Amino acid sequence: MRHAVLDEWSRRSSPLHRRDARVKIAALLVFLVTVAITQANFALLGPLYLALVAAGFLWARLPLGGALGRATVVLPFSAVFAGAAALAGDPHRAVLLAAKSYLSAAAVLLLVATTPLPSLLRGFEGLGAPRFLLTVAQFLYRYLFVIWEEALEMRLAAASRGGAGRNRGARFQAAAGLLAVLFARSHARATDIHRAMLARGFNGRFELLEEPCLRAADALFLLPAAALPLALRLALGGAA
Amino acid sequence: MHIPDGFLSTPVWTAMNIAAAPAVGVMARRAQRGFDHERIPLLGVMGAFVFAAQMINFPVAVGASGHLLGGALLAYTLGPAAAAVTMTAILAIQALVFQDGGILALGANVVNMALLGVLVAWLPYRWWGAGRWRRPAIFLGAALSVMVSAAAAISQLLLSGIPMPEAILGVSLGVFAVSALLEGAITVAVAGALETMQPDLLRKPAGGSFAVGALAGGAVLLAVVGVLFASARPDGLERLAEDIGISEQASALVATPLADYEAAFFEGEWLRKAAAGITGLLLIFGACVAWGRFAARKRSA
Numbered sequence: 001m002r003h004a005v006l007d008e009w010s011r012r013s014s015p016l017h018r019r020d021a022r023v024k025i026a027a028l029l030v031f032l033v034t035v036a037i038t039q040a041n042f043a044l045l046g047p048l049y050l051a052l053v054a055a056g057f058l059w060a061r062l063p064l065g066g067a068l069g070r071a072t073v074v075l076p077f078s079a080v081f082a083g084a085a086a087l088a089g090d091p092h093r094a095v096l097l098a099a100k101s102y103l104s105a106a107a108v109l110l111l112v113a114t115t116p117l118p119s120l121l122r123g124f125e126g127l128g129a130p131r132f133l134l135t136v137a138q139f140l141y142r143y144l145f146v147i148w149e150e151a152l153e154m155r156l157a158a159a160s161r162g163g164a165g166r167n168r169g170a171r172f173q174a175a176a177g178l179l180a181v182l183f184a185r186s187h188a189r190a191t192d193i194h195r196a197m198l199a200r201g202f203n204g205r206f207e208l209l210e211e212p213c214l215r216a217a218d219a220l221f222l223l224p225a226a227a228l229p230l231a232l233r234l235a236l237g238g239a240a
Numbered sequence: 241m242h243i244p245d246g247f248l249s250t251p252v253w254t255a256m257n258i259a260a261a262p263a264v265g266v267m268a269r270r271a272q273r274g275f276d277h278e279r280i281p282l283l284g285v286m287g288a289f290v291f292a293a294q295m296i297n298f299p300v301a302v303g304a305s306g307h308l309l310g311g312a313l314l315a316y317t318l319g320p321a322a323a324a325v326t327m328t329a330i331l332a333i334q335a336l337v338f339q340d341g342g343i344l345a346l347g348a349n350v351v352n353m354a355l356l357g358v359l360v361a362w363l364p365y366r367w368w369g370a371g372r373w374r375r376p377a378i379f380l381g382a383a384l385s386v387m388v389s390a391a392a393a394i395s396q397l398l399l400s401g402i403p404m405p406e407a408i409l410g411v412s413l414g415v416f417a418v419s420a421l422l423e424g425a426i427t428v429a430v431a432g433a434l435e436t437m438q439p440d441l442l443r444k445p446a447g448g449s450f451a452v453g454a455l456a457g458g459a460v461l462l463a464v465v466g467v468l469f470a471s472a473r474p475d476g477l478e479r480l481a482e483d484i485g486i487s488e489q490a491s492a493l494v495a496t497p498l499a500d501y502e503a504a505f506f507e508g509e510w511l512r513k514a515a516a517g518i519t520g521l522l523l524i525f526g527a528c529v530a531w532g533r534f535a536a537r538k539r540s541a
Contacts, residue, residue, distance in 0.1 A: 006337060032245055032344050036253070073339050074244045081247065081402055088403035097402070100246025105339040108245075112336050120336070132268040132280070137329035139284020141337070144291050151292035168299045175298045176429030179308060182296070183289055183317075183430070184438050190285035197281065 009062055009113040016060040016114045020218045021123025027225035028111045034229040035103050038237050039096075046099050048232050053103065056110045067113060071106035078102070117141055122208055131205065138206060143193075147186055154178055241393045241416075242334060242349055245342030249400035256396065257347030263355050264328050270321035279322060286318060287326045287333075298426050306422040311353060311389070312361035312382035313427050316369075316442055317434075320362040327354035352392040361385035363456050369445030377445075378431050380457075383424035388460065390416035391468045 010017075016024075031052070038045050057067045078101040082094040112120065121134045158178055248256070271279065290310035297305040314323035331349050334340040341349045361381040368377035394412065398404060404412075434441050 028343070032342075036246065036248075036344060037250055071339060077242070077244060078246075081397070081404075084405065084408045085403050087408070088405050090403050093403065097246060101244040101342070102246075104245030104342055104344070108336065108339060108343055117337070130265055130268045132272050133264060133325055133328055133332075135280050136283045136287065136325060137332050139281055140287035140291075140326075140329050141333055143285050143288040144333070147285065147288040147292040148295065151295040155295055171299045172425075173429060173433075175296050176426065177433045179293055179296050179426075179430045180433035180437055182292065183286075183313075183434060184441060186285050186289040187282070187441060190282040193285065194281040 005066075006113060007116075009067075010116045012061065014060045014062075014114070015217075016056060016221075018217075019114075019221050020212050020214050021115050021119045022126050022212070022214070023218045023222040023225075024111050024115055025120075025123050025127060027222055028107055030226040031107050031229050032104055034233045035100055035107075038100075038233055041236050042096060042099065045232060045236055046103065048236075049103050049229060050106070052229060052232075053106045053110055057113075060110070060114045062113055067109060068106060071102060071109050074101045074105040118206060118208060119212065122206075122212060126212065135206065143186075143189075147182070147189075150185065151182055154182060241352075241390055242331070242341030243345040243352075243393055243396065244339075245344050247342070247400060247402065248345055248348055248396055252396050252400045253344045253348055256351050257344070260347035260350040260355065264325070264350060267321045267324040267328075267355075271319075271325045283318065283322055283326045283329070286314060287330045290314065290326070290330055298422070300418075300422060306419060306426070308426050308430065309386060309419075309423050311357040312365075312378075312385045312423065313430060315358045315362045315381070315385075316365055316378065316427075316431060319443055320358055323358045323362075324354045327358055330354075348393070348396050352389045352396075356392055357385040357389040360388045360460055363460065366446050367456070374445075375428055375432075379424035379428045382427035383420040384457075384460070386420040386423045387416060388464050390420070391464045395467045 031049075035049060038049075054064055054068070057064050075098065078098045082098045085091075085094040085097060115123070118138060121138050125131050125134050155178070158174060271283070290308075290313075293308040293310055295307075297307055299305050311323065311327055314326055317323075318326065328350050331341060331346060331354060335343055335346050335349070361384065364377040364381040364384070368374070390413075394404075394409070431442060
């Protein structure tokens, strides 16, 4: 499954992996904003931005082709709107839409592929996001594939019971029943999990093995990482 | 519909992030109230359920199928605040891990699906979910939630100046209408099955006056249709804004502090559009608030 690869990538070791999550998030935000406000001279700036992201993947010693290929998941959605823009007689905007969404996705991927999710969410907490929300998100990710597998198994079981029958209304009802059972099971599972966690002393917060702390190397990373795309944009992107 | 980065213009994604951040904070506090951290596993696992629900296909027509989107079902089972937090967590994980929706655009996606979508689903259920209108209320809430999310997303894209020819706009609205009806049908079926199996999983609706519910629903519909119309054809509102002088004031307000840096960027076409759009939003919001006050006063009188 796709997630397993990302999890594995994010737990490797490289200078980029070792940087504090907060500075990586800050650098990503600067990059995303820079891409968002680039209009003119994109033919030159776009490839330069892409080169920056690619350099990041190489520095993190991650497979460049696999990573850049993975970022193409945004393209089907972008293609619809790019096509509409091209039809409306605005090919420049069509290219911008597709290229910007791809660049942004690749940059987010670089962050997620070099930061394990618990550290990443802790980084967002350090930047002011509500802890309750982030803990829910972490829980969601922890159980995502558990419930997913359960749904797959239930679907298989329903198919073996003859769920692919001819009557559409009956199949609709069967699918609804299946979801209701999945819902009730997930609900019951959540109760069990909560009891088990209470028994082990959960206090509403996930602990990291290492508390994050900012080092000089993090500052040294943030300066060029944030300044480079901005400088490119200011030097080559013109006023508009 | 998850908007990726690179689609929204700077004023739109900034405004949406500014709107979403405090709203999510309030929702998180409300969802936590009186529950300590007891609800964290529940919300997380139910978010995972919504993800996994995509695996279960519902037959629609020959060769076509759909799946549950889940915002409405979460609202009916967890309550609106917890549902909004769960949907926000889902959107965050989708944006981070699955590159489904952007990071800068997260605010917009949260406003569309986690805030508007969930609240709109909750309104009919809250007012009509108790009596004989229960099933229509569940259907209406789920259908509205999809329709309102989609209309809000399209409005934001239009406001960002993404060209959408009339034909494409019409087709996509049609597609969204079909998925809204499908979401309604699926949610009614799943809620019905849950009720026969374990009725305590669904929240008790507060009930109340039919008329207030109708007013609230009408206000929401008016707002969505109004915003969509306003962003598709900003000319009318723009003229209105120009007549009142808002457009000039707004451009003076925004342009002055940034004049030295990127004057050209902040001038011209899109600012007038954005000002017109935001003015329209404010007008509609004001109308809704006034309407709500009026309804509440009538009720207590």
